[in-house]
Amino acid sequence: MAKQSAFQKLWVGMLCSTSVLAAIPSAMAQPAPTQPFAPLSAPATHRILPGKIVFSMLVTPDLTKAQVFYSRLFGWSFRAVGDGKTPRVEILSGTQPIGAMVAHALRHSDRDTPFWMPFISTSDTATVARVTRQQGGKVLFGPRQIDGLGQMVIVSDPQHGIYAALSALAGDPADQPGSPALNSWSWATLLAPNPGQEAGYYQLLFNYKVMAAPEADNGSHYIIASQDKERASLNTLPNGVTQKDRARWVQFVQVQDTADAANRATALGGQVIVPPHVDRDGAIVAILADPSGAVFGVIEAQKDILEMGAPQ
Known part of the structure; x- marks a missing residue:
């Protein structure tokens, strides 16, 4: 596809x-x-x-x-x-x-x-x-x-x-050093019509540090961080989207093998929306949907970039 x-x-x-x-x-x-x-x-x-x-x-x-x-x-x-x-x-x-x-x-x-x-x-x-x-x-x-x-x-x-x-009520789970726990949420991306304006909104509410990716087009890609931890990325909507005024969050689960997770998701009745590929930071990601159509991502961090921060 x-x-x-x-x-x-x-x-x-x-x-x-x-x-x-x-x-x-x-x-x-x-x-x-x-x-x-x-x-x-x-x-x-x-x-x-x-x-x-x-x-x-x-x-x-x-x-x-x-x-x-x-x-x-x-x-x-x-x-x-x-x-x-x-x-x-x-x-x-x-x-x-x-x-x-x-x-x-x-x-x-x-x-x-x-x-x-x-x-x-x-x-x-x-x-x-x-x-x-x-x-x-x-x-x-x-x-x-x-x-x-x-x-x-x-x-x-x-x-x-x-x-x-x-x-x-009980407080938040502490951030752990090293790579994220397998089979848990480890990253999120907000795809938005205007990522810069969205970054300002979320910074106002959550006191994020907002960093523009130096290699990205002007205003198209940001990283937001808190407690010295990168939490999510904000990106422009992909080409071909018709509802250009609508933002949406996509969350990623940490897995051992992205390609294997995509294959098993398909065998279980899900579908692959975006096939496994290497992102700009070297992590392997894929976008999937469950059998009812709910969209989520899977991410496999490469060993040589585990200490370089979260994917974008």
Whole structure:
């Protein structure tokens, strides 16, 4: 599949449509206290690392299919949370909580797809909500306390990129030296109409250090960092995208072998959107979709660049 046509398929009809946005409030309705989320840090650190992506949520019409796919691909396990009225599970990589999956039937299945949403750490969700509105974005859910997890707010940024901000109840997992843990989220990319303006918005909220990539075209590629750790990249939308006013986040799971992960994803009913290739920093990346269409990436860091920082 050509990259241009693949990215057209990625964007057309699936970004911020009415039914996708409508999924968020019902998907995040307060779970019953009998089945709370596990703390992100155990023992609790009570330390917030603003700007770190600490969690991710999948909204999907088929929770069972998603669990089978991701458990076989990454070895993830799942634990039911909530009262069962809105089926949801917490995702564990080993013993570490890394995300959640929430079941929600999409209203227009012919043009809407499931999606992954990053959770960015903050000490003040109310400020995220207020500043987002001031900057032209929208608040989609909260701020609200989620039992066991912490206080969260879900917003659409000024260029319509959807993400959550979370103040974790137990604190954030500490940054670990060396290469990221396998089968866990290790990187994220925001593809946006105007990456420079988006960088300013996220810097305002999370106090990121923003670095323009010297080899990139003017205003087309930035790295954002916090606590001296590179957290994500911001890039222009790829060629062929028709909805040029819509940004979107793509998150990457660390794997041992990108090509093998892509092949296994296909065998499990997923698809390869962008085949494995070497990125500008030497890491091997691929963009995949699960059987229901939710897009995510996989990344394999080369041994000789592990100490050179995260991929772009």
